[in-house]
Amino acid sequence: MRSFTYARAGSAADAVGRAGATGMAFVAGGTNLLDLMKADVLRPEGLVDISRLPLDRIEETADGGLRLGALARNADTAYDDRVQTRYPMLSMAILAGASAQLRNMATNGGNLLQRTRCYYFYDTATPCNKREPGSGCGAIGGVNRIHAILGASDRCIAVHPSDLCVALAALDAVVQVTGPEGERSIPFAEFHRLPGDRPEIDTTLQPGDLVTSIDLPAKGFAEHxxxxxxxxxxxxxxxxxxxxxxxxxxxxxxxxxxxxxxxxxxxxxxxxxxxxxxxxxxxxxxxxxxxxxxxxxxxxxxxxxxxxxxxxxxxxxxxxxxxxxxxxxxxx
Amino acid sequence: MAQLNASLRPAPAPPPEPIPVTLNVNGVERTLHLAPWTTLLDALRLHLDLTGTKKGCDHGQCGACTVLVDGRRINACLTLAAMQDGRKVTTIEGLTTGDSLHPLQEAFIEHDAFQCGYCTPGQICSAAGLIAEGKATTDDEIRELMSGNLCRCGAYPNIVAAIRQAMAIAGPKAEGAP
The missing domain is CATH 3.30.390.50 (CO dehydrogenase flavoprotein, C-terminal domain)
Structure with a gap:
């Protein structure tokens, strides 16, 4: 990995403040970020460790739904009794992804922000508009067995790799965010974006935004x-x-x-x-x-x-x- | 050529100050001063000489680096040592009690659950985590929940048999286990 600085955030506000400097990235579980840093795909100048912020709870909401803390681990979410009983498709989706070790590390918020596993995104010797805007797409006309069949553009045919997010999309989850402009709620359908002519941007988050929770509505389709x-x-x-x-x-x-x-x-x-x-x-x-x-x-x-x-x-x-x-x- | 290019680059920024990191490793408190990018795996192997934990892929794909942090199995290659400051780390070296092997170590020997042995410390730490989690009851569930540990020698049938045996010794899920 390249050289970088490390600091631990004392609060969500502290984290958002520190993330305002250029080249800073949040780290929580680290499972995707550190992998991409080792591959030299991501080169943050500093990491702000948010993993100890008190955002790891799974709590009831006033409208009968469930609030999944952004820092709750994937494993703790999948095995939570309320998730298993009321949102079984979500538990199944989480347990279909990664390995037991990774699910013990990876957080819910981080899962939303993981990057594509397109081979060309990972291989810095090849062009990739997502990694290096304007360099071209290695997958179009290259090896593209794992790539998109819907919503792709002539700049990028990468797919989002998450299982958890597929269930969250089906459940109409809402992502709660705090950032330099304050707090806001993002409906799940609007959280991730299509590549269009800006494939380097995966989500509608703004610089400095911190995901604090993912809220599930009451309806979980548990029966069917x-x-x-x-x-x-x-x-x-x-x-x-x-x-x-x-x-x-x-x-x-x-x-x-x-x-x-x-x-x-x-x-x-x-x-x-x-x-x-x-x-x-x-x-x-x-x-x-x-x-x-x-x-x-x-x-x-x-x-x-x-x-x-x-x-x-x-x-x-x-x-x-x-x-x-x-x-x-x-x-x- | 490489030297020429290097000489044309601007001087690199001075490295950040080392970070003090205290880990309780196998019951012993250890304080290290580490560069921020030191992974838990490198801290264990290079700074604490605990080379039982293996570096396989270094990308979270093979499971050879599996250790227990506060009793939960994780990939030591995908976390920074600084992120684990203050935590309890158990490696393969910490599973033994005095001269007595852990039941999983005994079972791996008994079932010949390895060939080259490189993946074995990770397999055993992962299995210890699996047993503490208490989610696997069948062979299929053991296979599924051990899928993060690869064995290129292909000792899988014997690994499953060894874990099943150790699981029976450990008995039902302990109260308060994660």
């Missing part, structure tokens, strides 16, 4: 939900395609549907039209396939990743089927 992750090996691999699915059922008919996909775009992918296409329909593979085709109507493959379009369709059908059949019980 699941998280399905398709990957190249059975464990400890990023998703080729993943699906967070939640249904509200009226007998055999879908009353409300939530559907979010991971591994297919620069952000967790939600499509209101696909969800609307499920409402009032019988919970059958035909209904689910029709909704999948709505969601994938603009999907575009590259040389090595076109298989993801078919894979996503089948994964959606399977996840919705499992959710309807109540197979999405949290793992022990």
């Amino acid at each position: 939900s699941t998280y399905l992750k398709i990957r190249d090996r059975a464990s400890y691999a990023f998703a080729l395609v993943s699906v967070a699915a939640g249904l509200e059922m009226d007998g055999g008919t879908v009353r409300e549907a939530r559907l979010a996909l991971g591994g297919v775009a620069h952000k967790p992918w939600r499509d209101p039209e696909a969800e609307a296409a499920l409402v009032g329909k019988p919970a059958t593979p035909d209904s689910f396939r029709a909704a999948a085709r709505v969601l994938l109507r603009d999907a575009k493959g590259h040389e090595h990743n076109s298989f993801k379009i078919d894979l996503a369709e089948r994964a959606i059908v399977r996840a919705l089927t499992d959710a309807a059949e109540r197979k999405g019980a949290p793992r022990p």
Whole structure:
């Protein structure tokens, strides 16, 4: 790693103040940041350690939801009784990601801010518009098996790597932020952005912003939900395609549907039209396939990743089927 | 060529002051003065001569550097020593009691759960964390929750058998375990 300074923040306000200087970065779990610093992809001049700020609680909210502290560890969140009971798809999603050691280190806020695992982003010998704006995209016309099929641009076809975020998108979570301008709430759908012509910017956070919590609304789709992750090996691999699915059922008919996909775009992918296409329909593979085709109507493959379009369709059908059949019980 | 380029660069900024870091390592309080970028792994191996903890990939992918911090298993390569100031670190060297091996160490020997042995300290520390967590009850769950520890010799079946045996000795989840 390159040389950098280290300071521990005494409070959230102190952290935000210190982050105002150029070249500073927050560190909490460190699992992605230190990896990227070793790879020379990120070169902060100083780290502000926020890991000991009192933002690690999981608490009830006034409206019947749950507030996940930004510094609560992924493992503690996944194994929290309230999360497992009321938001099983979230627990499943977290436990589908990384390893036990990493989940013990990584924080919820950090998970939102992790960077893509695009090979070209990591390889400083290759062009990458996300790492070095204007240098080009190695993945377009290169090796692009793991890349985006939705929402990509001619500058970047990277995907967001998180599992947790896919479930948070499906659940309509809200990200609470404090920053130089004060506090604000960011609906999850607006937290991550598409690459467009600024692929170096992953989120709508401003410099100095600190994520303090992620709030879950009361509705957790606990009765009919699941998280399905398709990957190249059975464990400890990023998703080729993943699906967070939640249904509200009226007998055999879908009353409300939530559907979010991971591994297919620069952000967790939600499509209101696909969800609307499920409402009032019988919970059958035909209904689910029709909704999948709505969601994938603009999907575009590259040389090595076109298989993801078919894979996503089948994964959606399977996840919705499992959710309807109540197979999405949290793992022990 | 490299020398020529180096001579054209501006002089590097002076390194930051070393940071005092106190760790309780295997029951012994140790205070070090470390550059900010010293990982916990490098602090253990290079500054405390505890070379039982291995550096495999140094990127959190292989698990060879697994240690327990305040009783929880983590990758020592992906955290800075300064971030762990004041914490209790247990390495493979700290699992023994006097001359008695830890039940996991006994079980790994009994089941021949290694070949080259490089991943073994990480496997054993990870398994100690797994048993304390109390989430795995079946072989499949052991495999899933040990997936952060790679063994390129492929001793996995024997590793699972060794952990299963040690888990039976440890009994059901201890009260208050994480």
